[in-house]
Amino acid sequence: MFRSSPNNIFGFIAQLKWYYIDSLKGRLIALSLGLSLTLLWILVIFSTTIQQHKFSQVLLNQQLASTHRLAAAIDFELRQRIELLTRTAERLPSDLSPQSLDSHLPKLASLPLSFSVGVAVIGLDGRSIADYPTLPGRRGSYVEDRQHFQRVIETGKPIIGKPFMSRLLQRPAFMIAVPVLDQAGKVRAVLVGGTDLGTPNFLGFSFDQKIPGEGQFYIVSPQDKLILASTDPALALAAPPVRGTIAIYDRFTEGFSGSAISPNIRGKSTLFSGSHIPITNWIVTATLPAEMAFQPVTTMRHYLTAIAIIMTMLAILVAHWITQRLLTPLDEAGKAIKQMAQGEAPQLPLPVKSKGEIGGIVHHVNHLVEGHHRSQTALAVSQQRLEAIVQNAQDAIFVHTHGCFVYLNAAALRLFGADSPDSLVGKSILARLHPSSHAIAMERIHLVSEEKKSVPAIELKLLRLDNSIVYARISAIPLNYENDNSSLSYARDITERKMAEIELRKSEERFRRLVALSSEWYWEHDENYVVTTAAGWRALKNGMIPQYSIGKTAWKIADLDKPFWQAHRATLRARLPFTDLEYMHREADGKIAWYSVSGEPMFDEDGNYKGYRGTGKDITARKLGEEELRQSRTRIRELAAHQESIKEQERKRIARDLHDHLGQTLLAIRLDAATLAGQTAAAHPKLHATSHLMLRHIDEAMKSIKEIINDLRPFVLDLGLVAAMEWQVREFRRWSGIECELEVDEEDLYRHLNENQATALFRVLQESMANIARHAKASQVKIAMHMKGDQLEMTIADNGVGIDPEQRDKKRKFGLTGIDERIKALGGKFSVDSTPGKGTTLHLSIPVFVPSSAEIQVF
Structure with missing residues (x-):
């Protein structure tokens, strides 16, 4: 199947890469196997993971239940022994002589059973x-x-002592001590009973067997830092793990009861469960190695993994066989196409051996072969047409390879002043560039020829064959010319335009200098105040020079603010200079415009007054902006006042809800708790003590609710501003320890204030006193409030460290700013008088409505 020789390992690897990575069949195999095997392995991993998670939850719950049962049993045994010892102490004879006790103790047959040590x-x-x-x-x-x-002796209560190794029993034991009280309830002796931790009626019944596997039970006393008992006898009275060694044990010592999987002291994953014994705060822990706990899950995972591997191998073999059989015609067609592309075979149509998708591909390849023949013919015609276009182009086009010309069109020959291509072909392109352009030209040639990057058009100086300078705008793109890295450049002669630009820049420079010497608006008037010159308004007045101002006096032109112009005429008569004089003027369209002018008197060589000259500018936009800013500040201040009003209403509502609902509920709970305490005083002492504890908690909660209500909105504010201020002063003295004095001229001056004013002044007082307590380091504060006409004035003074002016103006300092905004929202005034080291005084005043005596009588 693979054509490479077995001795050529690299060729064999290349064939494998082509067959399984680069080829279509390899990708089809990878896609189909990837989808199916991914789902298979996800199923294996997901199922085993879920099973392990569920299994671990069952084991942890069982283990935790065991620790709960053991902790409850130990707690019961300890309480029984304390109860037995307490009853024994109550029955001891009043005579505690050895003879009396020796005759009394043997009568208590139950003691040796519970206290094996005696x-x-x-x-x-x-x-x-x-x-x-x-x-x-x-x-x-x-x-x-x-x-x-x-x-x-100290507490008069039963105590469980620290466990120790009994010399008599050679096993861990512990002592329980209870007081022996006289008739007056005073301690007259101590009765001590010792118990063997391993006795069958205490811990022996629980530690006879280990947890199946390698699991262990431990009882640990964190306060004594001892392992009291363990299913491993070697750990009895040994030190528990050092804090930070086992994370879950640290959580147990912090009060956590539960289960978790955590590394043990050897770093192995272990199932931990822990429960607390309430009476001693001992910890009952159970451990089981995760490896042992999850052994069934691990075994099943191995089986599933082996099955998945076998199915994976079978799927690979089946997919390989199917794709090889189906794609053989495609391989044959690919080989034939490769031979035609490399010139090893003529470009002829391929035989179609299949009617499926592969046959369709071969059929389309045959169409491509026929189209290729047609394209070759069309390409030859296109090359001829392109060559004619390039030769007759108006822009210069030239190709250079390795920094030398290899092709130039007719326009390029004209640009460089050459008669024929032979004058430039093979010559260095740098020889035709001005020396000032060599560096950038070399950089651009490198980018195009070596890095295959196009470069944008830039302007360069060129040298013609007669060494005359021409300007051209040149761009370039990479080009493979005759199988070599080359650069195709386009150049446009811009010499005439460049000369025109140089002249234009000179003209613009002269114009800019002329404009720089002129102001926005230059004016002159003679000794009779008649305007003689008005220049520089073209940009200001949309291109219209105001000829109407020539021959008129300024106060006739500006028909508004007549008192203002009368004052200005006095300045002119005194022959004084003036700066930034602002005035209004009504334009022809009826709109109001603002101007700012500056001027100085003019004198001739003999010192005679000749008039005024100066400059001006339109400040309408600035004035409108200032007015908008003023209105914006007013709206913001009104919004702030509205927000404060809403906040006060919300504070009042929350305080009322807390008082009417939560306060009443707490009161009802307290009455029930008091009833419970009275009914359980004799019959249930412990329940009686718990009910008294509940009463204290309820009282603290009611006190907290009252403080919250006062913080939100003191009810004393409903009694008037003066009463609220007196309450605030008392509270300030109480929690700050700073002496505070309040001085009020009229006790009923609060009648002149509405609710918003009274609330705002009270909040200002609260904010000021809070700032004094936090920052002033003062020992004395004085507050004064009195009426002055229709103004209510208040001063708040302290003898503290004062305020640094730089600190006062810093950003994010909102205390004084908030007070200022509150007072301004009421139409009042606020100021701060402070010197570092000499204290601070706040002055504020607000207007109030004071009815006349007649109005009061009518009312």
Whole structure:
């Protein structure tokens, strides 16, 4: 099938590449196999992945259930032992002498069953008074330094001690200590019971068997940093993993209960499950290597993979056999076409051996062969026609190879001043370029000939054979001329146009200099203020020079602002210069225009006054822009005031909803909780304590709601501005610790204010006091408010560090800006008086409506 010799490995590889990559049959095989095998392998991978995921969820849930059951069982055992020990402590005789205890403890038959290490009564001096069963050396031993003894003495509550390795049992054990109380409820001794962790009635029943496989159970005490028990006896009382070693164990120590797959300390993927024992905060963990857990899934994946590989090989063989059989006629046709293209066979129609798509392809190839013969004839005619067009073209066309001319048309010969092609063919093209153009010409020749890039037209200086200079606009494209990399260039003689452009530039330069010396508008008037010259208005007035201004005085031309012109005439009589004098003028179409003029007096050689001269410009657009800006600022200020009003209404609504709905609900909950606390005081002490805790939480929630309502909109604001300000001052003193004084001339001045004004002034006070607390570092603040005519004035002064003027004007500093906008929205004024290190004083005033005495009486 492959024609390459077995000894020629590279040729063999090339044949394989052509057959399976470059050929149509190879691509068909790849396409069909790619689609089917992709679906097959996606199915294999997807099914095994889903199965592994579902299987892992089942295993994790089962493992977590085991840890939950074990944690619940241990918690139950611990609580039973604490309850047993507590009841025993309550029944101890009032006389705690060794003789009395020795006769009392043996009567408690249940103690040895729960406390396999034994029990002991410890006096307040830390020495053992009695023990049961009696062990040599235990009575009279000193245990005051033991943590469980100290914590019981301190708290008066049962304590579970830190596990330890029992010297007697040679197994892990732990102590439970409970207080022995007198009739007054004071601790008079400590009853301690020891339990073997591995005893059958505690942990032994749970750790007799491992999880199937290589799974393990562990009980870990995070606070003691010990493994209390394990299905692996070698790990008893060993240190647990260091934090950061096993991520899921770190989560268990942080309170997480659940399951996850995570690397173990050896880096192997493992199924972890963990549950907490509530009474001790110990952690029950179960582990199972993922390799062992997923072994059935892995085995099935191997089977499916083997089946998929076998099906893949079969599909490749079948597809190869089918495509080779179907595409053999196409291969034969391809070989024949290749031989005709290389000249090894005459270009004759091919035999059609099939009636299908391949036969159709061969039939169309035969049409191409016949068309090729016709094209060759037409090409020869076209070449003759093209040569005639090129030779008679008006633009110069020439071809150069390796920097030398190889072809020139008639126009190119005329451009270079040559009589025949022999004068230039074979000569360097650089010889016909001005030296100033050599560098760019070499770069363009390289781009076209070597990099096969077209270059846009540019203007170059050329040298004719008589060394005279001509200008041409030349572009070039790459061309394969006689099997060599060449450049086809087009050149147009632009010498006449270039000379005209040079003259035009000189003329434009003279014109620009003349224009540069003139202003937008130049004027002169004589000593009688009559305009004698008006020039430079052509661009200003759309090409119309205002001849109507000649012979008139300025104040007759400008018929508006007559008082303004009277003041200006005084300036002219004083023979004083003026700058940027702005005035209005009504145009012929009735529109108002604004102008700005500057002028100076003219004097002759003897110093006699001859009039004025100056310049002016049309500033109508600027004035209109200023007016639009003023209106825009007014609209923005009105919008800001509207937004503030909406915000205040929304604050008021939210505060009302919180008070009416959430506040009432919390009050009802508190009443229910109080009722619950009263009814459970005697019968259910624990529930009674929980209900009291609920009452505290509800009180805190109601307090928080009240603070939120006051922050949104203090209800005291409904009592008037003065009352609200007094409340704000008290609050400011409370949370900032800064002394604050409020001075108000009239207690009922708030009656002159509407709701918007009162709210705005209160918000300004809030913002100012917040800024003082955050930035001023002040120890004293003084606030004063009084009426002055129809203006309400307020000052807020502190003795803090002051405000740096540069910091005040910085961007993103919106505190003072917000206050300024609030006051301006009310039609008032705002100013800041501050010196660094000497405090800050804010001055503001707003207009208010003050009714007359007659209006008050009528009301």
